[in-house]
Amino acid sequence: MNEQQQTLWQFMSGQSDKLLSQTLQHVGLTFISLILAIAIGLPLGILIARKRKLSGTVLGIAGVLQTIPSIALLGFMIPVLGIGAKPAIVALLIYALLPIIRNTYTGIIGIDQHVKEAARAMGMSKGQILLRVELPLAMPVILAGIRTATVINVGVATLASFIAAGGLGEFIFGGISLNNTNMILAGAIPAALLAIILDALLSLVQKMDFKKLRKALYVFPIVILILGGFYALPTAYGSTLTAGFTPEFMGRQDGDLGLKSTYGLKIHTIVISDAVMYKAAFAKELDVISGYSTDGRLKAFDLKILKDDKNIFPPYYAAPIVRDEALKQFPELEKALNLLSGKITDSIMTDLNYRTDYLHQQPERVAKDFLISNGLYKAPKNGHKGTVRIGSKIFGEQYILTEMYSMLIKGNTDYNVATKTGLGGTKICFDALMNDQIDFYPEYTGTGLLVLLQPDPKIAKEIAHDRNKTYDYVSTEFEKKFKIKWLKPIGFNNSYALMMRQKQSKELNVNSITDLKNYLNKN
Amino acid sequence: MIELKGISKKFGDTQAVKQVSFKVAEKETLVLLGTSGCGKTTTLKMINRLIEPDGGQIFINNENITNQDPDVLRKGIGYVMQNIGLFPHYTIAENIALVPKLLKWDKEKIKSRTQELIQKLHLPERTLAMYPHELSGGQQQRVGLARALVTDPSVLLMDEPFGALDNVTRTSIQKEFKALEELKRKTIVMVTHDVQEAFELADRICLMDKGEVVQIGTPKELLYRPINDFARNFLAGKRLALEFKVINIQDIWTYLPEETIHKGESKSANLSIWEAMELLRNNDRPELFVSGADQAIKSINFGQLTKGFNQYQNAQLHE
Ligand SMILES: Nc1ncnc2c1ncn2[C@@H]1O[C@H](COP(=O)(O)OP(=O)(O)O)[C@@H](O)[C@H]1O
Ligand SMILES: [Mg+2]
Numbered sequence: 121m122n123e124q125q126q127t128l129w130q131f132m133s134g135q136s137d138k139l140l141s142q143t144l145q146h147v148g149l150t151f152i153s154l155i156l157a158i159a160i161g162l163p164l165g166i167l168i169a170r171k172r173k174l175s176g177t178v179l180g181i182a183g184v185l186q187t188i189p190s191i192a193l194l195g196f197m198i199p200v201l202g203i204g205a206k207p208a209i210v211a212l213l214i215y216a217l218l219p220i221i222r223n224t225y226t227g228i229i230g231i232d233q234h235v236k237e238a239a240r241a242m243g244m245s246k247g248q249i250l251l252r253v254e255l256p257l258a259m260p261v262i263l264a265g266i267r268t269a270t271v272i273n274v275g276v277a278t279l280a281s282f283i284a285a286g287g288l289g290e291f292i293f294g295g296i297s298l299n300n301t302n303m304i305l306a307g308a309i310p311a312a313l314l315a316i317i318l319d320a321l322l323s324l325v326q327k328m329d330f331k332k333l334r335k336a337l338y339v340f341p342i343v344i345l346i347l348g349g350f351y352a353l354p355t356a357y358g359s360t361l362t363a364g365f366t367p368e369f370m371g372r373q374d375g376d377l378g379l380k381s382t383y384g385l386k387i388h389t390i391v392i393s394d395a396v397m398y399k400a401a402f403a404k405e406l407d408v409i410s411g412y413s414t415d416g417r418l419k420a421f422d423l424k425i426l427k428d429d430k431n432i433f434p435p436y437y438a439a440p441i442v443r444d445e446a447l448k449q450f451p452e453l454e455k456a457l458n459l460l461s462g463k464i465t466d467s468i469m470t471d472l473n474y475r476t477d478y479l480h481q482q483p484e485r486v487a488k489d490f491l492i493s494n495g496l497y498k499a500p501k502n503g504h505k506g507t508v509r510i511g512s513k514i515f516g517e518q519y520i521l522t523e524m525y526s527m528l529i530k531g532n533t534d535y536n537v538a539t540k541t542g543l544g545g546t547k548i549c550f551d552a553l554m555n556d557q558i559d560f561y562p563e564y565t566g567t568g569l570l571v572l573l574q575p576d577p578k579i580a581k582e583i584a585h586d587r588n589k590t591y592d593y594v595s596t597e598f599e600k601k602f603k604i605k606w607l608k609p610i611g612f613n614n615s616y617a618l619m620m621r622q623k624q625s626k627e628l629n630v631n632s633i634t635d636l637k638n639y640l641n642k643n
Numbered sequence: 644m645i646e647l648k649g650i651s652k653k654f655g656d657t658q659a660v661k662q663v664s665f666k667v668a669e670k671e672t673l674v675l676l677g678t679s680g681c682g683k684t685t686t687l688k689m690i691n692r693l694i695e696p697d698g699g700q701i702f703i704n705n706e707n708i709t710n711q712d713p714d715v716l717r718k719g720i721g722y723v724m725q726n727i728g729l730f731p732h733y734t735i736a737e738n739i740a741l742v743p744k745l746l747k748w749d750k751e752k753i754k755s756r757t758q759e760l761i762q763k764l765h766l767p768e769r770t771l772a773m774y775p776h777e778l779s780g781g782q783q784q785r786v787g788l789a790r791a792l793v794t795d796p797s798v799l800l801m802d803e804p805f806g807a808l809d810n811v812t813r814t815s816i817q818k819e820f821k822a823l824e825e826l827k828r829k830t831i832v833m834v835t836h837d838v839q840e841a842f843e844l845a846d847r848i849c850l851m852d853k854g855e856v857v858q859i860g861t862p863k864e865l866l867y868r869p870i871n872d873f874a875r876n877f878l879a880g881k882r883l884a885l886e887f888k889v890i891n892i893q894d895i896w897t898y899l900p901e902e903t904i905h906k907g908e909s910k911s912a913n914l915s916i917w918e919a920m921e922l923l924r925n926n927d928r929p930e931l932f933v934s935g936a937d938q939a940i941k942s943i944n945f946g947q948l949t950k951g952f953n954q955y956q957n958a959q960l961h962e
Pocket of ligand 1 (some may be wrong): 654655657658659677678679680681682683684685686
């Protein structure tokens with residue numbers, strides 16, 4: 121525990137530059153979008169308090185907008201607003217809108233009718249009544265709405281890192297993919313503190329009596345503006361091409377760090393989520409992205425893999441990893457799982473992924489079609505000799521593999537199957553396996569080596585180029601350390617890859633990473 | 644001067660006000676009297692255009708109010724509300740200063756006028772910095788009145804101004820109110836459902852029922868010349884008390900004992916019977932000296948007062 125805190129502290133002080141800039145970006149994003157949400161929400165709230173007939177519609181729309189999952193919302197915006205600050209701010213603004221509109225509306229309609237009537241009877245104009253009576257009296261309720269919106273925004277702003285808008289999400293999601301607890305905490309703790317502090321400050325403002333509130337109301341907009349100003353919109357591209365890398369890729373020796381050290385690649389880089397990266401490349405927002413070699417979107421968005429001519433990306437051969445306990449408990453399991461070994465090549469996997477990710481076919485159907493055409497499918501035996509629990513990370517390829525294994529187990533053994541799909545990233549999946557929540561899941565040799573084992577960099581460098589050495593190393597070490605067995609590889613290598621649009625690659629005559637580096641040096 | 648000509652107002656199916664016409668002379672106080680829901684408030688609010696009538700016309704100082712900008716019109720009319728309606732987010736000083744600020748008075752003028760009003764209305768100086776919820780009901784009502792009077796408008800509309808107060812407070816504020824010099828120069832329309840209050844404060848009363856005017860007249864006319872059973876019954880419950888208030892010593896002068904000679908202090912014969920009784924009750928001596936219209940002085944005790952009153956009553960009935 122003590123050691124953990126030490127290293128967290130070390131991590132944070134070592135990365136203090138990044139931490140500060142991410143925190144400022146985070147605060148900036150939160151408040152810029154808050155300013156815009158107030159600028160839009162307040163007048164809308166006033167409008168529907170005047171024309172009550174509109175209130176149902178407006179609140180309804182704002183409510184529906186808020187239920188759109190954040191990642192999906194960010195995804196929708198890329199074709200229109202591109203990546204970076206703009207779509208992030210708009211998305212945050214959309215989430216902040218409902219509490220502000222709703223509270224402005226309820227605040228105003230909740231004012232004592234007699235007070236409003238008195239204002240009219242004194243001869244105040246509509247504008248004077250709004251500014252001097254309605255808004256001040258509704259202010260505590262409106263502030264409550266702003267407070268809610270602020271806290272929501274601090275939370276959602278972590279997702280801004282998915283579309284290259286920065287913020288503390290870079291650490292959080294980078295840390296999750298890299299299985300780096302310190303990195304996760306370095307992002308999560310400041311984000312949580314930010315939410316708590318802002319919430320407390322706003323609750324103080326909200327509880328002020330009219331006398332203090334009036335003074336506070338002069339200070340409030342100024343503070344918001346200053347905080348919003350923390351976020352200077354990213355401008356000035358450093359190179360002619362722009363790369364978009366996932367947070368995970370950014371932090372890895374076999375990722376961005378290797379590109380820099382081994383290839384000497386210097387490219388303007390932004391951090392972006394895997395979920396929107398391919399689309400952004402297709403939409404020409406990005407020129408180079410860090411993808412996976414079997415990703416279906418490679419085919420869907422017509423992208424080309426740049427050859428890794430200096431072998432910095434280690435092999436990521438997929439294989440089921442199973443707890444030794446489970447192999448003992450289910451003696452027929454290993455044989456059933458090995459039925460798939462060597463059956464799926466890179467191009468087959470890319471095609472299968474394309475069918476789920478892009479044609480939106482059910483993983484179950486894709487899996488069954490494949491098994492049937494390879495003569496592996498057997499009708500379920502509906503056995504009762506216990507239930508095997510399969511896990512998977514959240515992405516299509518893992519879903520397909522899970523379905524295949526499920527069908528193979530049901531057709532070839534007397535076991536039943538329970539699937540626990542969607543266990544987030546590597547860390548969550550592996551923890552589930554270690555804690556006896558699942559019996560096996562498909563893992564990749566490279567991930568096993570670099571994320572789960574994290575050996576001495578010297579050892580890693582030595583074996584990471586060679587597929588057999590890597591497989592042997594993880595097999596032995598997993599058995600020793602975790603009592604987990606790597607079964608035979610399935611065949612395909614889902615490694616990291618740099619990719620470009622086919623067309624651009626042809627135009628620039630860039631086919632390998634070295635070509636890319638040379639092109640960048642020239643331009 | 645205020646004049647309503649055939650004013651009507653419907654809310655959906657409810658005929659709230661129907662063909663109401665009356666005139667209020669300069670510096671006169673007209674009280675709209677009637678049971679709850681008979682259309683008094685609606686009538687009053689049409690005078691400052693808080694409600695627009697469906698039909699009829701309203702003139703203030705011979706000008707049709709529909710031709711005026713409502714906000715300008717309202718700034719020139721004092722309005723005291725049934726629910727007081729002070730602004731909870733403003734201090735008392737700011738509540739009073741609201742209309743002067745809208746009219747862009749300079750600070751000094753606002754300040755001196757505020758000082759003048761709180762003295763007249765017996766509000767402690769320290770209340771100026773307080774917020775409405777920190778004041779008692781009676782104090783709030785005084786502030787409401789100060790707010791309506793601050794620009795010294797010639798027309799004042801009051802909707803049950805003492806309705807929210809307890810009996811004791813109400814009686815004392817009514818008295819102060821009646822004595823306020825400032826109010827004597829104003830043309831006032833006041834709404835109440837309280838017969839005694841109406842008799843206490845009105846020059847003339849407009850009795851209403853179901854949105855219509857039943858009878859308009861002085862309190863005395865309403866008492867002694869009720870136009871129909873409704874008007875008669877409306878006053879029946881409090882009749883004796885009302886009569887004591889309406890009739891004064893001068894009215895029963897001929898039924899009182901012979902004149903005497905008295906060098907000391909004497910009261911005016913404009914004293915109502917009610918007031919004379921109160922004085923007698925609190926006097927150390929059993930008699931009271933009153934001076935009539937011709938400077939003649941009479942001495943009266945309680946028995947002589949009631950006897951004179953009864954004889955006057957009899958004469959009225961047989962007239
Ligand atoms: N805004 C309104 N909408 C509908 N009905 C109303 C409204 N204001 C008053 N009324 C109705 O009009 C009638 C007269 O109301 P009001 O003038 O307030 O009576 P009063 O002041 O004499 O008690 C009542 O029946 C009341 O319910
Ligand atoms: Mg009323």
